[in-house]
Amino acid sequence: MGSVLFKLLTVAAGGALVASTTDARSLVDGIVAGGKVVITCNDLEIARTVVRAQREYDGVWPSDLGAVLHKQVGGRKDPDKDRWGTSLRLAGVPKAPHLLSCGPDGKCGTDDDLKVWLEQVPAGEKEASLSDALQTQLLDRLGVKLSDLH
Numbered sequence: 001m002g003s004v005l006f007k008l009l010t011v012a013a014g015g016a017l018v019a020s021t022t023d024a025r026s027l028v029d030g031i032v033a034g035g036k037v038v039i040t041c042n043d044l045e046i047a048r049t050v051v052r053a054q055r056e057y058d059g060v061w062p063s064d065l066g067a068v069l070h071k072q073v074g075g076r077k078d079p080d081k082d083r084w085g086t087s088l089r090l091a092g093v094p095k096a097p098h099l100l101s102c103g104p105d106g107k108c109g110t111d112d113d114l115k116v117w118l119e120q121v122p123a124g125e126k127e128a129s130l131s132d133a134l135q136t137q138l139l140d141r142l143g144v145k146l147s148d149l150h
Helices: 001-020 021-058 065-072 130-142
Strands: 090-091 098-101 114-117
Touching: 021 065, 021 098, 021 114
Parallel strands: none
Antiparallel strands: 090 098, 098 114
């Protein structure tokens, strides 16, 4: 992953140097948007730890995710919201519990949703990861295919 990330950043830096002002601004906007995805993935990881601990303590999944996160997570004004201002959701209880961010478009059930599983990841499902999020956002913004970097 490190090698691919270095190549991505090299391509991004090189592209920004030779691009027009509009293109450079678009590139910066893309990197900022990618940053929100990465930070939201991190927020979901923190929320997963809190929710699992709360379940262990209470014996049941929390009924009010917002209240649990506000009580247990310090340092953020709204720990129950993703970086686009949409409330995080506890879904799939009890069979396949997971935490969900509706992603940049703010609509759940679309391709940009981010989720982390609270128990085993069900077959055929994908979990949000920091490295995947960063890599995907940068590649999409740069119009580069991962196969082009190998």
